[in-house]
Amino acid sequence: MPSPADQGKRPKEERHYGLVIALYGLLVLLLIGIPYYFRLVAPWRHVVLQVGEVKVTTRELFERLRPQRPASGFGSLEMITRFIQGMEKEALLREAAKERNLTVSEEEIDKEIRRRVSAASPGEGKFEDLYAAFLRKTGLSEKAYREQIRTAMIREKLLLSFAREIPPETEQLHLAAIILGTPEKTDTVRKRLQKGEDFFRLARETSVDLESARKGGAMGWFPKGVEELSTPGQMRVQGILTKSEEDAKKILDRLKADQDWGKLAKTYSHDRKSREEGGDLGWISADPTEGMPFGPELYPLQPGGISRPLPTADGFWILKVVKKTPKGKVVDDIAFHLPVGAVSPPLNTDRGVMIIKVLAKERRPLTAEQKAVLAEKALSNWLEGKAEKGRKEGRIRWDWGSETYDWLVRHWK
Incomplete structure (x- = not known):
């Protein structure tokens, strides 16, 4: 029979042996698990974009891209970069809404979803069935679609908020234009104008823009900040x-x-x-x-x-x-610097070579369309300024490039 001393040693040896087995098993798990984690798990948790407290991981980007996938494959690096820029704008829009105390309720989202589903559905049926078919067609989950609607509605409310800050009236120009195909033809028309020929008659006779030509070259009223047409000079x-x-x-x-x-x-x-x-x-x-x-x-x-x-x-x-000739925006940088009655030099633009004439200058109420354009630009400028400031302060960070893109392409199914 083993002595009492030998009997006391055996449990200790067994415990020691068990500990060695456990440590060995842990080491094996680590050797297998760590490469697995860094190769297949960690990349999904990689943060490609951070805007303040909002973080977008590779997995979230992957899921958001699914409905956007082109038929030919995953999409180019440039296309996905633009998509991430859109996600950055979404986060900034929500920050702007928070600053202005603008919210979108679940009831508002429900109402908008019903409106969109009804407009997109060709037939009749239960809303639940139509909605399910609609989501299958878009490739979005219900949660993702609701967030998409929320962002769109936040943007609309922000536009209305910016529009309310625009003065109801501002200085505007009443302009007429003769649009020709080449600078040489414009020189000929300018010489005829200098000899005293009527601007409106020449516009009807020579302008290649038929819509304005029928009106004697009349283009309408323009405030600053609405018309983007420009000339390089x-x-x-x-x-x-x-x-x-x-x-x-x-x-x-x-x-x-x-x-x-x-x-x-x-x-x-x-x-x-x-x-x-x-x-x-x-x-x-x-x-x-x-x-x-x-x-x-x-x-x-x-x-x-x-x-x-x-x-x-x-x-x-x-x-x-x-x-x-001068360069810049035709209305903001050139026409607004001309006196009433003056005629511009030939201005080469995407619409043709133009001669513009200032017919009148006065303060006038803005139209709804003009206010909408100005509000859109105000929001866009706000977003650009916020993004630039955020990048300088480190609140907006990108960690996206060809390496992450290649990893996503390899795992796209």
């Missing part, structure tokens, strides 16, 4: 093309000695088309995508200013700015 330019930079510098020396530009162009320019016109290159946009690549460099020159020798595949150009 343009220049009437003369040029001399030389074969080498040395030749260009010799021409510049002659120009500094007050030799005639037209004669020098006809004698020395290698550009056949403009040479016979004394180097006249016509109107050139300050936007390099619309004209010569040197537009941005030329535009700061005042009329009469001459460029440095500019290298091109054909040689070296010397360019002279004869005259130039």
Whole structure:
């Protein structure tokens, strides 16, 4: 029989053995579990966006993207980045609503959902069945859809709040315009205007914008901040093309000695088309995508200013700015600086080359449409300012890039 001492040792040895087995099992679990956690669990908890106390994890982004998935696959990095920007705006909208004590009740959401489901459903039936079919079609859970509705309604209430802060009336311009296809045609029309021809008759006769042409060019009343049409500016330019930079510098020396530009162009320019016109290159946009690549460099020159020798595949150009037009927003930056009755220089825009005339300037009530546009811009500017401030203060943080995108693509099913 084992002695009492041996009997006392056995439980201790068994406990020691059990502890070793437990530690070994724990080590095995750690060796297996830690890589599993960091490879398959932790990435889902990764915070891609934080706005104040609001955190968006990879899993939340994944779920939000499901209904947005294009048929071709997961979507590009740029597309999802824009989607996250939208989520950032959603969080900021809710912050703005909180600051302004604006809320959306569950009853309001229910009412809006009923309205939308009824409008989207082609047939009749129980609301519950129609709603379920509607959610299946959108690919959203009921919770996600309710939050989507809440955000939309918060935005509408914010717009109304910003609209109430807009003064009921403001200074406005009554404008008319002649819209033509090219600056050269505009020059012809301007000459006719200078000879005293009627602006409204010329608009009916020459404008390519048929809607305004029928009204003699009348465009309506415009306050500041509503019309976004803009012009990059343009220049009437003369040029001399030389074969080498040395030749260009010799021409510049002659120009500094007050030799005639037209004669020098006809004698020395290698550009056949403009040479016979004394180097006249016509109107050139300050936007390099619309004209010569040197537009941005030329535009700061005042009329009469001459460029440095500019290298091109054909040689070296010397360019002279004869005259130039203003740049900026057509209404806010240009028309508002014209006196009543004045006619603008030709303005190159996306709608064509315009000549605008200020018919009147007075304080007038804003229309509902104008107030809506101004409220939309006020909210947009507020969001941009809040986002910029939040990033500087560290309240808004992004941790999103190609690495997280690639991980999401691999796990997309």
